[in-house]
Amino acid sequence: MKKKILIFSLIALLLLGACAKAPAQKYEYITEDSTGYAGVPELPRESLLMDEALEGYELGSSTQERLVIKTANMRVSVVDPVEAMWSVSQMATQLGGYVISSESSSSVNSSGEYKTASISIRIPTQKLDVAMEKIRQLSADGKDGVLSESTSGEDVTSDYVDTESRVRNLEAAEEQLMVLMENTTDLDKTMKVFRELTRTREEIEVLKGHMKYLRESASMSMISVNFVAEASIKPIEIGGWKPGVTARESLQKLIDIAQGIADVLIRFSIVCLPFLIPLGLGAFFVTKAVKKRRAKKQVQRANYYAKPPVIDPVEPEKKD
Template sequence: MKKLIAGILVGLILVGTAACAAAPKSAPVPAPAPSPVPAPMPPESSGLFGGRDTVVVQTPPPVISLPPAPSPTPTPVPAPKAPVEVSQTGQPWEGDRMIIRTGDMSLVVTDVAAAIEQITRLAASYNGFVVSSNTWQERERMMGNISIRVDASSFDDAIRALRGLGVEVRQESTSGQDVTEEYVDLSSRLKNLEAAEAQLLKLMEQAGKVSDILEVQRELVKTRGEIEQTRGRMQYLEQSSSMSFIQVRLEQSKLTVEFSADSRNVKEGARVQFYPNISGGFSPYSFEWAFGDGDTSTDEMPSHAYRSDGTFTVSLKVTDDRGNKDTSTRSDYITVLPGWSAGNIAGGAWNGLVGFGRVIADIIIWLGIFSPVWIIIGFILYFAWWRRRKKA
């Protein structure tokens, strides 16, 4: 009996093994949790036919084929953020930097007054305004100065537009000051001051003595003063960085010519030194002198001797490097007196004698005109003398 049962068990094991070998291979799956196997029941009798025998056979679980698991999708890794700038106080900031830009220019223009009006309109077109402007005259030449503020984003455009207004740009400079770190430090300081102010207000509420209240009040006033100063500085930096400052000096390009001499009354044969006075235009200059007696010169400061007496008209014509011209003429500017000679001395004596005779003649004429007055005065004086003598 025992041999029969052992043979049956071996046969079932062989059949199960053959079935597992014949099954198709699949992707590995996690093994399911083993289910509890009931314990074998004890046999009711030991005989095969004489009694009821119960045999428990363990059959291996069927193999189930599952579809292949999908491959995992890679998760995108976020790009690293740009580093955040940090000020010396440890306060981070982001965004554009705070730059204060300024410009300084010197322009030669045709008309100073018209140029100031054009610059005023230019500032308004760039959302700006005129800070100050003034004009003055220097040696018959107009000069000017104007300061403007324009939107910081239009600073370069404004500089280019100002260049186009001038006949010549004599000087130009621009500069920029980075105040970002200072502004961030001021922001941190303002937060600390405001926190200190809040703490002082709490201390004032808790103070019970008058001396404590006064001490806290003094500190509170000092702290509030520092807060206002910090806010004012921050506001100045904000306005200065948002509105750029440009200063423009203007010089009129119109050529103006004058001249002078070391002496206007000279004797015949004496030399006269002439000096030009030029404003405006573009150097170098060329000179054309006319002395009024037929002689000319192209020197800058000529010296001329007149060979005859009389009065002479002098003129000067100046041409600058760009062809601009101006002429100055002074009528009867030089008077030349005759030199020494016997004829001149005799003529002078005769002229003196004639002059003396004219004076005597003038006196006689005046006496003749007033003769009726003299006669009346003489009659009155005679009548008064006669009456006094008769009384005596």
């Protein structure tokens, strides 16, 4: 009995020892396979540095200053449009800007011949409000002389950041191509690398030019101004009577009346016609049937009176 217990104890110890070694063997196998297997190369240090550089770029791009291209359009009535145009040109130079284009012409209406002028300028964006206020002051009637005014802005920050990223990637590719060309001894391969290097450099220059345009457009706002002579838009006045105003009001009333009639007809055709058409058709057929019946009766009556009267024969009297 003791012998059997001893054998059983030895077997149990062997099983426990095997189970205790199994996890250690499995752990050693995984560790060796993940680090020492020849088919899986170790991650190079350069790729880790590149990841850190990209992370730093993403953080920096979030703080990119907004680039907004601002544009303003104004239409102002002045005493002398040509003189106002030259005043705006001088103002642009004083504010650190420049003139893009300018034009003056003459126009004729029922009141006579008048001058008109237009000018487009670029000025620093931070001075846009100052420049627009100076242009308003050129008006002959103050704020009433500003016939129209509008401002708009286009955010090009995303376009600028994307272009900058493309330039950086192309410059990195350019450096690799230069290293490859220096280490290549074959003439044919050298020419292929040179052509690719030239194409990459051209693309970089184009993208840098686009970035420069975006920066300059965002830093220099454009103002387009159209000057008209005050006398050309001023109504005719004779002894306090303004026939132009009266004619304009009369024309407006005529348009309002015509619009009201058109609205009534449109509402009538949409709301009432779907119901009136069936009723009209029914009334038409009923009237037609009644007329037909009356005509038939009239024919019968005419035929009746047209017959000759029937005279009964008179028997001769008998003589006694």
